[in-house]
Amino acid sequence: MATATRLIQRFRNFLAGRDLQAKLSLRYTEISKRSQPPPRLPVGPSHRFANNYYCSRDGRRESLPPIVVVAAQKTLAAGAQAGSSGSAVTTAEKKPVTPGPALKKWEISKDQPYL
Numbered sequence: 001m002a003t004a005t006r007l008i009q010r011f012r013n014f015l016a017g018r019d020l021q022a023k024l025s026l027r028y029t030e031i032s033k034r035s036q037p038p039p040r041l042p043v044g045p046s047h048r049f050a051n052n053y054y055c056s057r058d059g060r061r062e063s064l065p066p067i068v069v070v071a072a073q074k075t076l077a078a079g080a081q082a083g084s085s086g087s088a089v090t091t092a093e094k095k096p097v098t099p100g101p102a103l104k105k106w107e108i109s110k111d112q113p114y115l
Contacts, residue, residue, distance in 0.1 A: 004012065013019050046057050055061060 009021060013021070046052060
């Protein structure tokens with residue numbers, strides 16, 4: 001605003017309805033006071049002087065995967081037999097479940113075998 005001519009300054013002040021140049025002297029005095037009291041923070045683990053590394057203050061590093069306390073089903077180790085009897089346990093492999101009816105086997109057309 002200081003580079004504008006007197007005529008432009010007066011015209012701009014008239015359109016604004018106030019003196020725009022009066023605020024220029026207060027431009028840098030509106031900064032907050034420097035004599036503020038120190039903040040009152042609760043004492044925590046980060047206020048120690050020793051062993052206060054940044055990586056140990058990061059809460060994301062403190063988290064661990066969930067621990068299974070009780071298993072829903074008892075599982076046997078591979079090759080172990082169920083119970084104390086000597087009977088062999090036969091397990092049939094199950095095929096994965098697919099939605100819908102069973103798929104038919106596709107056959108290649110006999111009239112165009114090279115497609």
